[in-house]
Amino acid sequence: MADDATTAPPPSSSAATAPLGSSVISLVNRLQDIFSRVGSQSTIDLPQVAVVGSQSSGKSSVLEALVGRDFLPRGNDICTRRPLVLQLVQTKRKPDGSEEEYGEFLHLSGKRFYDFSEIRREIQAETDREAGGNKGVSDKQIRLKIFSPNVLDITLVDLPGITKVPVGDQPSDIEARIRTMIMSYIKTPTCLILAVTPANSDLANSDALQMAGVADPEGNRTIGVITKLDIMDRGTDARNLLLGKVIPLRLGYVGVVNRSQEDILMNRSIKDALVAEEKFFRSRPVYSGLADSCGVPQLAKKLNQILAQHIKAVLPGLRARISTSLVAVAKEHASYGEITESKAGQGALLLNILSKYSEAFSSMVEGKNEEMSTSELSGGARIHYIFQSIFVRSLEEVDPCEGLTDDDIRTAIQNATGPKSALFVPEVPFEVLVRRQISRLLDPSLQCARFIYDELIKISHRCMVTELQRFPFLRKRMDEVIGNFLREGLEPSENMIGHLIEMEMDYINTSHPNFIGGSKALEMAMQHGKSSRVLPISKPKDGLDSDKGSASERSVKSRGILARQANGVVADPGVRVPLDAEKVVPSGNPSGSSWGISSIFGGGDSRMAVKDNTASKPHIEPVNSMEQSFSMIYLREPPPVLRPSESNSETETIEITVIKLLLKSYYDIVRKNVEDLVPKAIMHFLVNNTKKELHNVFIKKLYRDNLFEEMLQEPDEIATKRKRCRDLLRAYQQAFKDLEELPLEAETVERGFSLPDTTGLPKIHGLPTSSMYSTSSSGDYYASPKNPKSKRSSHSGELQSPLHANSDSNGNGRPFPSGFYPAVDA
Numbered sequence: 001m002a003d004d005a006t007t008a009p010p011p012s013s014s015a016a017t018a019p020l021g022s023s024v025i026s027l028v029n030r031l032q033d034i035f036s037r038v039g040s041q042s043t044i045d046l047p048q049v050a051v052v053g054s055q056s057s058g059k060s061s062v063l064e065a066l067v068g069r070d071f072l073p074r075g076n077d078i079c080t081r082r083p084l085v086l087q088l089v090q091t092k093r094k095p096d097g098s099e100e101e102y103g104e105f106l107h108l109s110g111k112r113f114y115d116f117s118e119i120r121r122e123i124q125a126e127t128d129r130e131a132g133g134n135k136g137v138s139d140k141q142i143r144l145k146i147f148s149p150n151v152l153d154i155t156l157v158d159l160p161g162i163t164k165v166p167v168g169d170q171p172s173d174i175e176a177r178i179r180t181m182i183m184s185y186i187k188t189p190t191c192l193i194l195a196v197t198p199a200n201s202d203l204a205n206s207d208a209l210q211m212a213g214v215a216d217p218e219g220n221r222t223i224g225v226i227t228k229l230d231i232m233d234r235g236t237d238a239r240n241l242l243l244g245k246v247i248p249l250r251l252g253y254v255g256v257v258n259r260s261q262e263d264i265l266m267n268r269s270i271k272d273a274l275v276a277e278e279k280f281f282r283s284r285p286v287y288s289g290l291a292d293s294c295g296v297p298q299l300a301k302k303l304n305q306i307l308a309q310h311i312k313a314v315l316p317g318l319r320a321r322i323s324t325s326l327v328a329v330a331k332e333h334a335s336y337g338e339i340t341e342s343k344a345g346q347g348a349l350l351l352n353i354l355s356k357y358s359e360a361f362s363s364m365v366e367g368k369n370e371e372m373s374t375s376e377l378s379g380g381a382r383i384h385y386i387f388q389s390i391f392v393r394s395l396e397e398v399d400p401c402e403g404l405t406d407d408d409i410r411t412a413i414q415n416a417t418g419p420k421s422a423l424f425v426p427e428v429p430f431e432v433l434v435r436r437q438i439s440r441l442l443d444p445s446l447q448c449a450r451f452i453y454d455e456l457i458k459i460s461h462r463c464m465v466t467e468l469q470r471f472p473f474l475r476k477r478m479d480e481v482i483g484n485f486l487r488e489g490l491e492p493s494e495n496m497i498g499h500l501i502e503m504e505m506d507y508i509n510t511s512h513p514n515f516i517g518g519s520k521a522l523e524m525a526m527q528h529g530k531s532s533r534v535l536p537i538s539k540p541k542d543g544l545d546s547d548k549g550s551a552s553e554r555s556v557k558s559r560g561i562l563a564r565q566a567n568g569v570v571a572d573p574g575v576r577v578p579l580d581a582e583k584v585v586p587s588g589n590p591s592g593s594s595w596g597i598s599s600i601f602g603g604g605d606s607r608m609a610v611k612d613n614t615a616s617k618p619h620i621e622p623v624n625s626m627e628q629s630f631s632m633i634y635l636r637e638p639p640p641v642l643r644p645s646e647s648n649s650e651t652e653t654i655e656i657t658v659i660k661l662l663l664k665s666y667y668d669i670v671r672k673n674v675e676d677l678v679p680k681a682i683m684h685f686l687v688n689n690t691k692k693e694l695h696n697v698f699i700k701k702l703y704r705d706n707l708f709e710e711m712l713q714e715p716d717e718i719a720t721k722r723k724r725c726r727d728l729l730r731a732y733q734q735a736f737k738d739l740e741e742l743p744l745e746a747e748t749v750e751r752g753f754s755l756p757d758t759t760g761l762p763k764i765h766g767l768p769t770s771s772m773y774s775t776s777s778s779g780d781y782y783a784s785p786k787n788p789k790s791k792r793s794s795h796s797g798e799l800q801s802p803l804h805a806n807s808d809s810n811g812n813g814r815p816f817p818s819g820f821y822p823a824v825d826a
């Protein structure tokens with residue numbers, strides 16, 4: 001009975017010899033514990049095991065013996081005709097300690113098979129459904145899961161045997177088909193190959209070894225299994241085969257004796273079969289000294305060692321992963337900081353945050369931020385970009401005469417002369433027009449300040465994002481304070497910009513050394529006029545409007561460029577103004593010492609010269625006034641809206657050109673000033689002032705005893721996160737420590753020692769490892785059990801499976817459920 005078994009002495013040596021389940025299960029369980037503690041779903045992927053061999057070589061029997069269950073259809077007439085993928089899934093023991101083992105097919109998902117003979121029947125039925133009832137073979141898998149707390153999460157694959165001659169419904173190329181199917185499984189580098197060859201056939205003709213040799217030429221994952229040692233020809237034995245003297249195999253061979261067809265018919269249990277197997281080897285002196293190559297438990301041990309080796313190989317990767325996560329969790333934990341209860345502590349914390357924030361703000365503006373982006377411009381670099389690439393460039397692109405048509409200029413000129421016919425190109429229209437153009441600089445300058453303000457707001461949002469996550473109230477208050485402060489800083493910058501533009505508009509400094517001056521402008525306009533007469537189609541380089549160039553051709557070659565016609569009256573083309581402008585206008589610059597509008601045209605002297613000349617201007621009479629009429633003369637009504645004369649005299653063209661030249665020249669001076677001073681004003685009043693004063697402002701507004709509590713208030717969510725993070729951190733630290741110890745354990749398993757603490761099994765001694773997968777052993781597999789007639793060995797049911805652990809996770813010996821391993825009274 002089950003209880004008897006718990007107290008029973010160690011089982012017979014065959015059952016106790018490092019069963020595949022026990023030692024590796026313990027390792028895997030510890031790993032899974034580690035993963036579950038850190039909340040990770042990941043686990044290690046164990047390699048799958050596939051059995052290959054020719055038909056009826058005993059593949060299913062080997063697999064069954066390893067699993068310890070009767071559930072596969074076996075027999076001379078019953079073949080494996082579809083790949084059976086058998087997934088062993090470890091389940092948790094129930095809280096009351098009882099356990100449940102069952103099978104479930106993928107094609108009947110949800111239906112649990114607690115009776116394993118029913119599983120066998122379903123495999124047969126499902127095979128027939130797909131492959132037909134007459135020996136047909138299909139590569140469509142049957143997927144079966146066995147759930148048990150005593151198994152390892154491992155996948156075993158039972159494959160159809162290789163046949164040469166088609167029988168029943170089998171196609172003519174049956175051999176090639178089966179080989180392709182087998183190869184698709186065993187070529188996977190993580191597949192362990194059990195190459196099964198019956199001892200009563202020639203090893204040199206072994207299909208299993210031939211295929212395994214192709215799939216695994218290095219022999220790193222192939223174990224040779226020799227079955228049917230019991231039915232070899234009398235006088236022959238498999239000693240040389242097992243020693244690898246016939247065909248050497250890196251991982252060696254294991255000879256097994258499975259149940260014969262007769263045993264199956266007589267319902268001989270696996271357990272009895274294993275006992276019989278042990279007896280067989282013990283009774284054959286020829287196999288003495290080959291302990292590690294004989295018997296199903298030895299095969300299980302070999303697999304054990306390979307799995308342990310595999311686990312050991314993946315451990316460094318797992319450790320690296322845990323270590324990476326550990327660092328990330330530690331960082332996150334640090335970001336939540338510690339809870340500060342005392343007033344003094346809170347004050348210090350707040351002060352620290354405010355100072356750090358102000359420093360971070362300055363660093364970002366100055367480009368000294370440690371976490372500077374390499375993918376885009378940020379902080380101060382964006383400010384520079386706004387000044388230079390947006391503001392300055394946009395101003396440079398502005399045409400000083402934009403929005404000013406020749407008509408506008410003409411109107412301005414005519415308006416400025418008032419009721420008189422002006423004698424000169426007046427300064428007034430220039431001033432009016434230049435002011436109008438300067439005023440256009442105000443908007444982009446204010447806009448520039450706004451842009452910088454926006455940038456500073458953005459910078460402020462990027463400061464201490466992670467650190468302030470835990471203090472959303474403080475963050476909100478800080479955002480308010482800095483927002484207000486920046487707005488306050490924007491005002492003086494905008495005022496300053498307003499003043500700068502007003503200053504420029506208020507005093508038009510025509511004595512500026514870079515200003516072209518009236519005389520020069522006139523000279524250039526004259527040259528321009530001349531050249532446009534010579535080359536009427538050529539466009540002036542300076543981009544000045546030359547559309548009146550051809551008009552000047554039509555007009556009289558008046559030299560009286562400074563003389564004005566009456567508004568709206570077409571001058572007599574025959575009348576000449578005997579004024580040589582070149583004489584009037586000095587070619588050099590006007591004396592720089594003379595300030596004021598009057599100096600546009602080169603100072604008092606030239607002005608006088610103009611006056612003198614204009615004094616000799618002849619009286620201009622309209623042509624029609626010469627006609628005498630005796631009838632009443634009616635004047636036509638003046639129109640309500642008067643436009644300037646449409647006449648395009650050369651004089652006017654030159655005047656317009658002069659005005660444009662003056663405008664452009666002066667506008668350039670102002671533009672340079674604005675380009676220079678606006679960024680300076682913004683930097684001074686907004687940017688630098690914020691940098692300098694931010695910390696003080698924070699202290700003034702936020703550092704108040706009565707506000708500490710409120711501002712350092714953490715949302716519940718942060719407290720929860722901190723706690724979760726702390727727990728996780730501890731779990732990771734423990735996991736990391738545990739993982740450091742595991743390779744030693746894996747090594748123990750690999751060497752064939754059972755684990756001292758969890759398996760509850762007797763130790764198997766003396767299994768030196770000569771190579772990676774070496775299984776050479778001096779352990780005496782055949783050592784007689786001390787008490788062969790123990791209660792446990794008297795179970796008439798199936799023997800404890802080598803793939804099953806015989807202990808629970810606490811290391812206490814625990815029998816398998818009586819349902820599966822029924823105990824029969826001795």
Ligand SMILES: Nc1nc2c(ncn2[C@@H]2O[C@H](COP(=O)(O)OP(=O)(O)OP(=O)(O)O)[C@@H](O)[C@H]2O)c(=O)[nH]1
Binds near residue numbers: 056073076259260
């Ligand atoms: N005497 C004896 N019979 C064995 C041994 N191994 C297998 N048999 C018998 O050989 C027959 C075929 O065994 P299976 O385990 O079904 O062989 P298989 O390789 O799975 O067969 P297929 O799936 O048809 O390829 C069965 O009757 C088994 O009882 C053995 O070691 N000794």
